[in-house]
Amino acid sequence: MKSLTTWRWNAVRGEYEEGDPPPLRGTGEISAIEAFSNGTTLLLGGTGFVGKVLLAMLLDRFPELKHLVVQVRRKKNLSGEERFYSEVLQSPPLRTIVERIGGQDVIRQKVRVVEGDLDQPLCGISLEELQQLKGKVDVVVNLAGVVDFDPPVSESIEPNVYGIQHVIELVKLLGAKLVHVSTAYVAGKKNGRISEDIPIDGYFPFRGEDGDQRRFTVARELNWYEEFIEETRQTRTTNPRPLRERLREGGMSQAEHWGWTNTYTYTKSMGEQLIAQTPGLMYAIVRPAIVESSLRFPFPGWNEGFTTSAPLVLMGGDGVKGWPVQYGPLEIIPVDLVAAGILIVTAAVLCGKNKRVYHLASADENPIMLPRLVAFLGMNSRYKHKHKKSGSRVANVWKAYVETQVITDKSLQSRRARLHRGLDVIHAVLTLGKTLFGPDKVGPYLKRLRDTRRQIRQQEVTLDKFLPFMFHNTFIFETRNIREATRMLTNEDLKRLKWEPETIDWADYWVNIHTKGIEKWIRPMFAASRKMGS
């Protein structure tokens, strides 16, 4: 819907302003059009959430693009190339773009697909392909990696640390520059403004805090990892606890030991440190905050996977009322802004005008405060349960009309304890009923209780994973470098690549774009996975 008006919303001041925004003017020190039309980019991880939007944006906004190499991993019976054409190009963010620019034939002229795998040396690209690419690739953009917060440590270290070693080998062999996409949360357990100038090598979040003088090195951490894996395997038969669980806990406790929030940020930081340690490597590290549904491109509300705030939105939609949050911002950034940011940095690297680190985040210019998001979650729950035709009527009324609340961590724990005590009592009563009236009559209720308990436990685990970003710490990632790079673009580039988090109308974005996007794209996947799990 297009509203015809001369007024535009100033999201930062929270009021309307009259007239057109001042025209964007760049200094022209960086030309993205020239960089992408003359240079060859090798994209690693182009099949993920950010990768697909970036690929779509590059193809859509830069018709001048001549050479792009995309590395795709083989999947079961599909070769990398088959997977690219039948899966990646057919995905919702790319399908319409590919049609618009002239179909797969046009793509074949511009894009070369190479099969590979980051788990393998030189990213698993064949020697024959490497010979052909040598000296021809100008920049490697690496978006690959595992983004789960707390997987078994091996599943995170292999791609995020050893995988980076393979990327560095590849970049050196090709004689290219590197744009590596990491996360802003490598900062770890910190509060307040996070600078882009903090030295990368040897960093750990507790460094210097309370006189912490320890020394962090990736080599020593990898030694710890090898020993830990060996020890865990050796005690496999004697230790009754599942191996995956022990590997998960091992990663989390090692991350927390140094001050990181989880295994993901710990391993991502190590990956960055490997890059920073490599002599002679020309690189830029891009650190997005929490990447969310697209604002506009390829269409509003596109989202994929559970690694964004999607689990929280789904929980809010399911009627969770108490939210432990600080009065601080949630550092979220729409995926299309992230894609534009990465392309701006890539152009800067190609033009030799880049800085080392670029945060891609919103709170520096236009923060969305957590209590506002809690209120949005409540309004979504109200809408959903007021019009819900299935389920318990009493529960629906409760979920529709009881407002969400901002609570403390302590209050969260006492609420959980009360809830579990209540469920224990119901369980005891039903078990007694089963003895008295037989399993046929009471069995179904017991099953429902079990399902409810499982769902509640899942919600608790999910919420706990997000607590470091909502309650324990409040971050504002400084974004000076990306703003500076944007100002260095040409005027024509600025029409194609927009870095403008200050214009995001958060109310409209959260209510009409993000929540609806998650309900459309993520809810069905979530429901299917829950069904499979049960």
Next chain:
Amino acid sequence: MNKAAFYDLDGTLLSCNLVTTHAYYARNERSLLKSVYQITKVVLSVPLLFGLDLYSRSLFNVFAFRAYRGMHRDRLIGLADDLFEVTLKPSIFPGAEALIHRTRNLGYRNVLVTGTLDFTIRPIALHFGIEEVICNRLEFRNHVATGRVLPPLLAENEKANSIRQYAVQKGIELNDSCAFSDSSADVPMLNTVGYPVATNPTRRLRRIALQNHWPILELRETSSKFPPFLRPAKAL
């Protein structure tokens, strides 16, 4: 040749008004106490608003919008879908969708021109598949409504002015365009186009329509016949 169909909303496509919309937000405050206070304010203001509407639509709008003072924009946007489902959707006239469908099929650009507020309009426009909207906006300071409306207040003559401006911007031929409204307050709007249609007209507008030989359309009835210019041409 570009032509457009300009639609008023309240009373034309659905039977709702600014008071019922505000009453919804009053009912859905964060706390029960606040809701009771707001609803009382709405009830007490009804006689005054009724009188004002008879006197001047612009004055009516100014007073009706004042009731939003102090409300947070997040809440107005966050509850808009529910407002639509609960209050607006059930009040859509039976013939409204068919009419919009018809004008679209005949090549008109459908445009809503209404005094209703932007956040209320969004789900309605999406429901009807109308992509362009000219409507009112509240003034906000730090996300909180001041109770004032941003100029120009869209009512009476201002609707006609907006249509003329829109026509210039988009290259619309107003003589080939049509407009639909229920109220005599919208006579200036109806006069701007070549094909004005009094839609579910008030007694006063009906009289004006008959004097000017404007077609009269009843969307409250499913069996109402569209005016001749909206009937598809028969094959010879």
